Amino acid sequence: MGTRRRVAERRSTKKPAVIGGTIALVVAGAGVGVYALYGGGAAADDRTTPTAASADEKAVKTGPLSATEVTTAARTFLTAWQQGKVTTAAAATNDSTAATALLTGYTKDAHIEDVTLTAGARTGDKVPFTVKGTVSYKGTSKPLTYGSSLTVVRDAEDGKPYVDWHSAVVHPDLADGDTLVTGESGTPPVKALDRDGGEITTAEYPSLGTTLDGLREKYGKIAGGKAGIELRVIRGKASKAKDLSDETVLELSEGTPGTVETTLDPELQAAAEAEVAKKANSSVVLLRPSTGEILAAANASHGFNTAFQGSLAPGSTMKVITSSLLIEKGLASADEAHPCPKYFTYGGWKFQNDDKFQIKGGTFKTSFARSCNTAFISQAPELADDDLTRQAQEVFGLSMDNWAIGVPSMDGSVPVQSDAQMAASLIGQGGVRMNPLNMASVSATIQTGVFRQPYLVSPDVDNRTLATASRTMSAATVSQLRELMSYTAAYGTAAEAMSGVTGDVGAKTGSAEVDGQQKPNGWFTAYRDDLAGAGVVQAGGHGGETAGPIVADLLKLGAP
Template identity: 75%
Template sequence: MGNRKRVAERRKTRPAVLGGVIAAVLAGAGGAAVYALYDGGTPAGDATRAAAAEKKAKTGPLTAAEVSTAARAFLTAWQQGRVADAAAATDDAKAAEALLTGVVKDARIEDLTLVPGTPAGNKVPFSVKATVAYEDTGKPLAYDSALTVVRRAGDGEPRVDWHASVVHPALADGDRLVTGEAGTPPVKALDRDGGEITAAKYPSLGTVLDGLREKYGKTAGGTAGVELRVVRGKESKEKKLSDKTLLELREGTPGTVRTTLDPALQAAAEEQVAKRARASVVALRASTGEILAVANSGHGFNTAFQGSLAPGSTMKVVTSSLLIEKGLASVDKKHPCPKYFSYGGWKFQNDDEFEIKGGTFRASFARSCNTAFISQAPKLKNDDLTKQAQQVFGLSMNNWSVGVPTFDGSVPVQSAAPMAASLIGQGGVRMNPLNMASVAATVKTGTFHQPYLVSPSVDGRRLATASRTMSAATLAQLRELMSYTAASGTAAQAMSGLGGDAGAKTGSAEVDGQEKPNGWFTAYRGDLAAAGVVQAGGHGGDTAGPIVAELLRQGG
C-alpha cells in the first residue's frame, strides 16, 4: 500500500519546474545566451498566425535566436503537460499531439524534466528525466534526445521539425511508447558455447536480441513482466524492425534461446567495426550457413542483416557465374575492357578510366573492370541475372528464415541501362553483408546454404534452398577468379599473409549525393566466409577489406 500511495500522490503533482522557471543555456551568435523557459509561455496563437500570414513568408537561414525561441516553446510546453501547445510548436501538430498524448496515457510517463543543451546550428540536444508509473510500481527514466528547428512550409516560421525520434531516439515515425504487461516474455540468448549474450557485452547485438525475443519469446518458456517499450508502427514493421524494451518495471522470467554465434569471433567483429564509422560485417560457416558473428559500428540499425545497399563490384561474383555459364566469359580467354562502354543511353566507365588492352577475363575480374561486364549486356536477357541470383545463390526471394528479421537481397528484373548497371552491382540491385557473405560461402562450397542464427531444430522451421547448383566447370573458374583476386588483384593487400584456400572480391558502390562510395569486401578462407561494408568509406579493399580479413585470420 505504501508504494501505491506514493505513486498516486506523485500523479497528482504537476511536472517539476525548478523555482517556477526552467533555466536553459542555449548557444547564440558570438557566444552563449541564457534563456528562461517561463510558466505560461506558448507558441504563436491563431491571431498571431493570421497576422503573420499577411506578411511575406520568412526565408533564409535561421538565426540563433529563432532556434532558441522555437526550442524553448516546444520544451516548455511539453514539460508542463500542455500537449496542444507543444504540438503547435512543431511543423506537424497532428502527429506531434497524438504521440505526446500517448506519452502520458499509454507510456505512463510523468514528472517530466527537460534540460536543453547547447545548440549546434539548427539542432538542439536535450536531456530527459521522468518517472514511469504503472499500478503500484514506479521507476526513473533518463535519456538524451535532440530536436531540429526548421522553417515551416508556407509562412517560414521557425518550428520544431517533427519526428517521433524527438520524443525518444529509439522511435521511428509511426511507432508508439507503451507501458504495461509485455505480451512477449524476455529471452536469455546464449552463444554456441553456452555463454550469455548481452548488449552490454556485445553492443552490436541489441537489435538481434530484440529480434530473438520477438521470434522465440512466447515459445522459449519464459513469463512476461511489466515494461516501457517501443511498439512498432506500420512503416517499421515493413522494415522488419522489432519491438524494443526501454525500461523494465517488473522483471519477467526469461526463456532460453541458443544461437550459432562464436564468442571469440563476435568480440573480434565488434572490435573491428569500432575502428570505422558506419561499418558492418558478417561471418559464417560456409559449409552449414551458421552465422558466427555480426557487428555494426552504429548500433541503432542492423545494417549487416537488414541493410539494403547497392553492393557494387562484389556483385560481379554472381554476374561472373552467369557469364561463364553462358559462354560469354572464360578465365583465360581474351575479354574486352575498354575505358568506356555505352548501353541503353548510359555511358559507363572504369574507375580512373583505366582500360586493359588484350587482357583476359581473369585480369578484368581481378582489377574489377566495369566495362568488361557492361559490354556483355547486349547478349543477355533482362531476367538472366535475377534468375542466376535466385536459382544458384538463393537471393532475392524473401524466404530466408534466419531466426531474426533480415533482408534477403533484391535483384529485380530490369531493362536497358539499369539492367546493365545491375551487372556491376548498381542499378536496382540491393544487398547487405549477410547476403554477400552467403555469396562467398556458395562459391566456397558450391552449394547455397541459407544462413541462420538459430538452428532450425529449435522450432522445426524450414530453411530456404536454391533450385540448382553451378556446373563443376563454372564453379572451378569462379573459385580461380576469386583466388587470383585475393592473391594478385584488388583484394591482395587486405588478404596478404592469410594463405590457404582463400578467395575474395572488392567493391565500391556509388551513392547519389555521397562524396565517397560505399566500400565492400567479400571473401572466404577455409570453411569461413565473411563480408563487410563501410558506408561512405571509399574503396572496399582499403576499408571493408581489413575488417573482413581479420575475421578470416582469427577464424582460421
C-alpha cells in the same frame, strides 16, 4: 511540408518553413513550467526590417528566425508539455494532430508522470533538452532520464515560429509513427547463448543489441520465459516496413527469460567486434559454408543492423554472380581471351573502368582479378533482361524474400532491369542491393558449390523452413569460379588484404558509387576453407583497402 489547415487555430499538417537563428542561450527548468531565458546579444539579433503592409492586412514575416523567436517557441512547447497541457503544447508545433496523439499517449499509454524538462544551450534553430520523469505501472515505479532536442522553423503561411514536429522530439528512439507503451511486455525476455553455451550480452558484444531484440521478438513466447514490465518503443507501419524491432527503453521489473541457442562463435564474434571498432561505418559477417551457420556479425554503428538488414549496391563483388552467369552461357571462360576496353557504351550510357584502364590481349581471369567493368558490360547485348535476376535466385538463393535466419534480415534484391540499368547491375550498381550477410553467402556458395541459407538459430528450434536454390552449377562452372576468386586473392585487387591468409582461399573486392557521396562504399567477400565472410565500409573507399583487412583478419583465425 504541406499547406496549413486551420481548425480552431490547431495545426494538423506540417508547413513550409525557414530555418535560422544565430545567438546561443540557455533555458533552465525550475518547478513546473517555469523557465528562465538568457539570450546573450538577443536584442541585436532581433532587429528586423519593417515590411510594407496594406491597411487591411499585416505582412507575413519572413527571413531567418531570431534567437528570441527560437527560445520563445521552445519555451512555449516545453512548458506546456511539462504542465500536461497537451493541446497547448501541440498547438506550438507544426503538426498538432500527430503531436496531440503522441503527447497524450506519453501519459496515458507510457505512464510517464512528474515530468521535468530542462533546456540546454540553443544552437541556431535547435534546442536540446533533458527529460526527467517517473514511469509508474500497477504499483511499480522507476525513474526515467534521457536527452532529446527540438528544432524551430518559420511557417511560410503566417510567418510564425513553431516546433518542427517529429516523434523523435518526444524520445530520440522514436521514428514517426512509433509509440511508447508501458505494461507487461507482450514478449518475455530471452537469454541468448553462443554455440559454446555462453551468454550473449551487449556489454560484451555491443553491436548485437538489434540482434538480441530480434531474437526476443521471434522466440520470446516459445522459449519458456515470463514477461516483465517495461517501457517499450512499439514500432509503427513505416518502421515495420524497414524490419525494425520493438525496443526496450526502461525495464521496471524483470521477467523470467527463456533460453535461445545461437550459432555465434564467441572467439570470432569478439574479433569481429574489435575489427569494426577500428573503422567507422563498417559491418561484417562470417559463416560456415558447409552448414550455413552464422558465426559472427558486427556493425560499427549499433543503431541499425547493416550486416543483416542493409540494402546497399554491392559494387564489383556482384561480379562473382555475373561471372557464374557468363560462364554458364558460354560468354566467358577463365583462361580464354576476353575484352577489357577503356569504354563500352550500352543503353545510352558510356561505362568505363577505374582510372580508365584497359587490358589488351587479356583473359577473363585477368579481367576478373583487376575488376574490369567493361569486361562485364560488354556482354550485356548477349543477355536477356531477366538473366541476372534468375541466376541470383536459382543458383544463389537471393532476391526471393524468403530467408528465415532467426532474426530480421534482407536477402538481397536483383530486380529485372533493361538497357543501361541492366548493364549496370552486372557490376553491382543499378538497382542491385545486398548486405554483408548476402555477400558472405555468395562466397560460401562458390566454396561448396551449393547454396545453403545462412541461419543464426537452428531451424530445429521452431521447425521453420529454410530457403533453398532451385539448381546448382555444374562442377566445371564452380571450378572456374574458384579459380577466378583464388587468382584474385593471390594476384588481383584482393592480394594485399589476403596476404598471409593460407589454405583454400578466394576473394573479390568491390567499390560501389553512391550519389552525393564523396567516396564509394568499399566491399570485400572471401572464403578460407570452411569459413566465408563479407564486409562493407560505407563511404570508405576501395574495398581492398577498407573492408578487405577486416574480412581477411577474421579469416586468419580459421574456421572453428
